[in-house]
Amino acid sequence: MTDDVILKISNLSKSFGPVRALKGVDFELRQGEIHALAGENGAGKSTLMNVIDGILQPDSGEILFDGVPVRIASPAMAQKLGVGFVHQETALCPDVSVAENIFMATTNASRSLLMNYRTLEQKAAEVLGELVDINPATLVRDLSISHQQLVEIAKALTLDCRVLILDEPTAALTEKEAQILFRIMRRLADKGISIIYISHRMVEIFDNCDRVSVFRDGQYITTRNVSEITPDDVVNAMVGRVIDELYPRKQTEAERSDEIILNVRNLNERSRFRDVSFQLRKGEILGLAGLIGAGRSEIVKGICQLEGEVSGEVALNGKTLSLSSYQDSIAEGIVYLSEDRKGDGIFLDMPIAGNVSALKPEQVANGFGLILRQKEESQAEALGARLNLKYGSLTDPVSSLSGGNQQKVAIAKMLSVNPKLIFLDEPTRGVDVGAKAEIHRILRNLAASGVGILVISSELPELIGVCDRVLVVREGRISGEVTGDRMTEENIMHLASVGGAQAAIQ
Amino acid sequence: ADGLKCEPGETYIMNVMVSGHPYWVPVYQGFKQAAEAFGCKTVFSGTPDYDITKQIASFEQDMVKQPAGILLHPMQADPFIEPINRAIDSGTEIVTFAADSPKSNRTSYITSDNLAEAKFAAEEIVKQVGDSAEYAVLENPGQSNHDLRVTALISYMEEHYPNMKLVGRQATNQDSNAAYRATGSILQANPNLAALWIPEAGSAEGAVAAVLEAEAKVLIMHADVTPTTLEHIKAGNIHMALNPNQGMQGFMGFMATFLAAHSDVFDPFNDYKVSGYNPVQIPYVDNGFAVITKDNADSFDLNVYMEGRDPS
């Protein structure tokens, strides 16, 4: 890292109608540094990055590249300046191959008239090789959301850039991939590339970044060397107060119950998972861990009949269920929060209130099936307040919210009905620390009140912090279970990657 | 009133559907010529669309202007009964042309005799190819005058020339490309095809292209005419076209409307005064048709005719 400032932003503002997303912010990026951005959901991080990438135009303020003022009119122009960007929401072309997606910018800039698919795929395989094993010829639409995230990263890595922006790249990644990414980041930084890294995970920031800038409510707060501060300082700067308790208290020995809420036996799906059996007890929060593509989502979706042709036995509160569709599952009080929020979690073009009520619009309707606007909005308002949702108006479309706030809408939707059993797939994806703690507290309270809670998360500290018990999935099988003191990152990683059933740590 | 003359501002409207169609042009010229002779104003109106609700709306809008009379080409018979009667009740006389609304109170109907056309065409075909040959027709189901030209020819053949064999019958709906296609297929299936009867000119353009391309020897006859089919007639590719006398249609159309509006000059020996209907009732006027062949084709060039005339 040098002290040369490559990118300098001063007094930059950006509003969306009445919402002032950025209020005169300053920012400075040095050559070869990994610079973290921290801030609550809706603080304006992504907006600032979109301005740097030419996707949005600022209302006022100045951007200096190498000390020269520039107006970045489009992503194409940003690319010419050497900006690479991994978006918070994956932006890939579903109908074309992974290889073509990765080299889209290159193809665009290339002078050659013809496509050379062979080299394209070879090169794509090289770039991907380090990250993940995906056939470059697959269509992107056939990839899971986490694989898409990796493709998105690979895409940015191929750019010959001077500034690389990573907007919450690890939100859908597991520890293993995240570590690979950090290694690559460091290598790039050593080559002199400057990296802006956005994350809500303090550990990542403190382990991998050089400096951190904090934003709050569209305002720039401070920039510090990571070595000089503590995570608590950052959180304090972000939220304006210290969050004392990151994770809620776990179930005590005394509270442990033998009552079984969910009993899954010998669940099989042709290609995705085999012989899955587990139980979820009353009062506990159960976690599912595993590597990308291990089959966690598949198992859970299978149980509630969202996907696949599943055989096996599922019993809720002692009653064997014969579900044939997700509607049946909802009728039984089982709901699923999707990991792919944009794809199947929310209705981007619809108002916030309408999103929250989507699972059971009947709840906000009168006896004649007429939706009562007041009721619908007060529902959204109440849940929104609980989750610290930041919005302009409840009639605004969800697309106007920041990523983390969109996730909160998706969660609010789940909480709006009173389910007996909730499957949460990456529930805190992109959610800031404060709201995350709140979501954890809500989950704990629900569990205590007898609701079954099963959490899938790629963030091991979260699983360990929240769950009373964690099941580890490897290649479509449950490879083990950890509880209590044995619940450590090492043990889980071990079970997820090499350990077989015999290595189960019980 | 001062004899058979229009009051200042007295207006007559000609209302049609698909108002951009060239068929109306000579009709309206005839209409206008007659009107000028009586010092009357004329307006060409209707809808550019093939849409009956739009035509009815335009007809009702014509009524708002309180014209003395409307020469109407009703797209469909029955839907116009009520509007026509309402117009007459409010003092606007209605005459139909080229298509009728017989159950309405319109005072006259001016048209070509499609049956006569069909009969003439049938006789000509037999004269040219003999009375035991294969023939085919293109058609445009749903449009009554075209339908009549086709069905009448077929039944005339069946009745008078039972050895004439109908080998192909395709709907081409005035679309030259569809006609090109259909004729191609008919020619493939029937190498001995001798004659082709087409009830309108648009399809004839496509049909003749297909016949020329297949180098087949087929006698083509059609109704109506376009510059292109005219050229084909001159070149001998099309044998003959039967063209309704459009000018006469418009001219007589105006006369019938005008007379209905000026019926006060007429006091016939009948019950009209007590029954309250218009004394100038002319149930049916045949405007006749012209036979276009190589020899007289030059007289049927609409572009030449329209030179120096105002289309509207």
Add this chain to the structure above:
Amino acid sequence: MEDAVSLTGAPENKSPEVSFIHRLLRMRETGLIAIILVLFIVMSFASPYFLTWVNMRAMVMAFAVEGIVVVGMTILLISGGIDLSVGSVTALAMVIAGWLFLNGVDPWVASAISIAACTGIGAFMGFFVTRVGLHHFIVSLAIMVIARGACLLGTGGRPLGLFTLPPEFKFIGQGSIGPIPVVIIIFLAVVIGFDFMLRRTTLFRKVFYTGSNEKAAAYSGIRTKRVIFFTTTLCSALCGVAGIIYMARFGSAQPTFGIGMELNVIAAAVIGGASLKGGSGTIFGAILGAVLLSVVSSSLALLDVSVYWQDIIRGSILLTAVSIDHYLVKKRA
């Protein structure tokens, strides 16, 4: 490129300060209303006949029945579908009912059977879309051709004269209650009813969810295929209703009726803010779109514009109006 997001399908912000005027200004439809008003003012100066009761009546009558089809199409568009067969199915409704009537069936019974048949056609399309998995476009195109063929087959290509329909039946197409034609009353009832339902009922809310993001809707427990089946069927059923009214109005059944109607109807919905990608649109807006198209056509006819110019002017006004509307919507957003 993005379609305007319709806000009116959803509840408005109702914090007390937000006045009625403010809400009106925020409505998706305000721009369209303004454009139509301007047209009205211009026209009332241009032609003394424009603002007459008879002309207004003629103008409304010209789109009222088609307006019922517009309602069905808008709902279908919101759910993410499209229907090219509306014109043929409307014609077929006339033909079926007319044919039955001519064969001695009571006209009311004949109408009921005909509407049921159209509903069946819609269900048939719904089946191909939801079960077989074909696209609405291609299924409805095939049905458009088939239904037109059935019209020809049922009539031999000639209109069925139904002059003998009893007066109480013709009343629904030709009668008036007071000064207001029955057709317009039916039209308003359908429009107001469906507009209300679409804004307020849980059933129709699901139509929005499905069209906005089918997968997310399925993940919210909505049986999206049923919803699409329902909207597809509803659209054809409304074509059936329209066909019966046309029959009563015209006293005939025309096998060639409604050719090209689909484009008109879809255009009205799209001008009114419906997205071809699904998820947004309002009945009110779509009807305003129909009004706009109709006012433009009527005005040109009323002003005796040369037919050779009419299409050019009509298309240009359409393009201008839509551009202005788009500009206004964007500006307010």
Add this chain to the structure above:
Amino acid sequence: MEDAVSLTGAPENKSPEVSFIHRLLRMRETGLIAIILVLFIVMSFASPYFLTWVNMRAMVMAFAVEGIVVVGMTILLISGGIDLSVGSVTALAMVIAGWLFLNGVDPWVASAISIAACTGIGAFMGFFVTRVGLHHFIVSLAIMVIARGACLLGTGGRPLGLFTLPPEFKFIGQGSIGPIPVVIIIFLAVVIGFDFMLRRTTLFRKVFYTGSNEKAAAYSGIRTKRVIFFTTTLCSALCGVAGIIYMARFGSAQPTFGIGMELNVIAAAVIGGASLKGGSGTIFGAILGAVLLSVVSSSLALLDVSVYWQDIIRGSILLTAVSIDHYLVKKRA
């Protein structure tokens, strides 16, 4: 509900074991080819004239010119657009060139001017779509009306007889080189050329990217508006080319030519696997779609099926064929 994924637009998996046969089977178009083959076999038994050279030639001639428009439409669909004005613009191309010719301009020059004018119309639409931000559907609908009006205005509604076109000009529409009609040669050149470019050139790959996810493409630095502008313009330009060939074939310019052509052309592309949502489709598939539609029509005519049954049978075959194709595509996936 999801559109069939076209695999052929993208490179195939080329691991060496994958044999040619295997690749053939994996192609999106295989199902369609099979269906067309079955139709051919059935027809060659049903009619002795079917499998004759002359009939085949006539059949290809029947869709060749429209096929050029299909190419333009497919590319536009892939980029996420649609064009309802193809029929009118094709007619306008005939009218402009014909009018110029009648006014003494050399026919080749007249044709060039006419094609340039159509390109201009496409650019005009592209402007409204990319700069003003309107939807393709509504812009092209307005242009469809305006272009038709311009045809009427330019001809006074009367077809222009162009019998005096020089023979070397008519040659492009009516002549043959050896046994092969010139029209077919032009058609094949256009199809093969664009099919190749669409699969292999970087320029046309951007069309896929833009249609698949406009935002993602823009984020990769692709000037998506330019791409859409380009595809919109190209489609109109190809309509211009088609119009000129029609003019040479028919020796006339008909202001009413091509009414309803848009549905046929879009149907061909969609049958061939193009998605109305953009991002997928192939020229080869679209042409197979056109072949399918054409073979069905020709066969019905060849078998002299009653006019009143033709539409019903045609629609049913279309629906069946598309269902089978969809089933085959899904099964292979």
